[in-house]
Amino acid sequence: MKLATWNVNSLNVRLGHVLDWLQANPVDALCLQELKLPDEKFPHEALLAAGYHACWAGQKTYNGVAILSRTPLLDVQRNIPGYEDPQQRIIAATLHAPDGKPVRVISAYCPNGQAVGSDKYAYKLDWFQALRGWLDAEIGRHPDLAILGDYNVAPADEDVHDPAAWAGGILVSDPERQAFRDLLGLGLRDTFRLFDQPPRTFSWWDYRQMGFRRNAGLRIDHILATRDLAERCQECGVDKTPRAWDKPSDHAPVVATFGAA
Template structure:
């Protein structure tokens, strides 16, 4: 089973990229973020023609999340229950894995926070706390669960191209990193860090100042999985190829492969 996440920074603009990537990389499920289109504009027919079921929570101009799956999706949940938030940042659904067991997937577009100390930063930390509280119950109900998305947090200095330049700033501040660790403390594993990885591997590069060409990036897109599911993870990689396409998203897909054989993640 292959699970992937990709902040496409406008599905309307990059639908062709998504379809091309899925044709070359027929993953079992793909979580998308930053759809930037309302529900009625979601291209479900084009995705269905490509062999994917879909559920989504759209929003005009901003935000929006979706899950694409080769098998039908059920028990769909939009947003964090009980958390009053007009921004569409969460969608969850269950699918049947290759071994017949149910797998719970969550596509998450976590707030950026804008600047440390700002109102949007306070909202980000509050949102992460609400996410943690909800996930605690979700994990108890769904032993095989993965939450994939743009977390807008680089967990360690290893995930930052220039730690000194970014020190204490947005996406790397101590409270943000603690919020990420709080999720891991629920029993989730960062699948990318289960394996030896090439140094300076990132998933986001600023459009400005030739960020991608200089590999001046951050690793802020993550696939976290419950321990039971992570025990079957065989590989997790960042596919930089689409970032080099014409008019790309500023993010690249992250892909985790799960198999029946236990690995060092156990």
């Protein structure tokens, strides 16, 4: 089973990229973030024609998440239960792996936070706390669970192209990294770090100052999996290919492969 995540930074702009990538990389499920379109504009017919069922939580101009799956999506949950939030950042569903076993998949677009100490930063930390509380319950119900998405957190200095320049700033501050570690404390594993990886492997590069060409990036897109699922993970990596396409997203897909139970 292959699971992938990709912040597409506008599905309307990059639907062609998504379809092309899926044709070349027929994953079992792809989690998308930053759809930037309302529910009624979601291109479900085009995706179904490509062989993918979908569930989504859209929002005009901002945010929005989706899960694309080769098998029907069941028990769909939009947003964090009990957490009032007009921003569409969570969609969860159960799908069946090729071996028939159910897997709970969550697509998450975590808040950016804007700047350390800002109101948006406080919202980010509060949102992560709510996410952790809900995930704790979800993991109890679903032994095989993966939460994929743009976390807007680079967990360690090795995930930052220039740690000194970024030190203490947004995406790398101690409270943000602690929020990420708190998720791992639930028993989740960062599948990327289960394997030896090439140094300076990132998933996001700023459009400005030739960030991608200079590989001046951050690893902020992650696939976390429960212990049982992580033990079956065979590989995880970043596919930088679409970042070099014409008019790309500033993020690249992250893909993890899991063996049968």
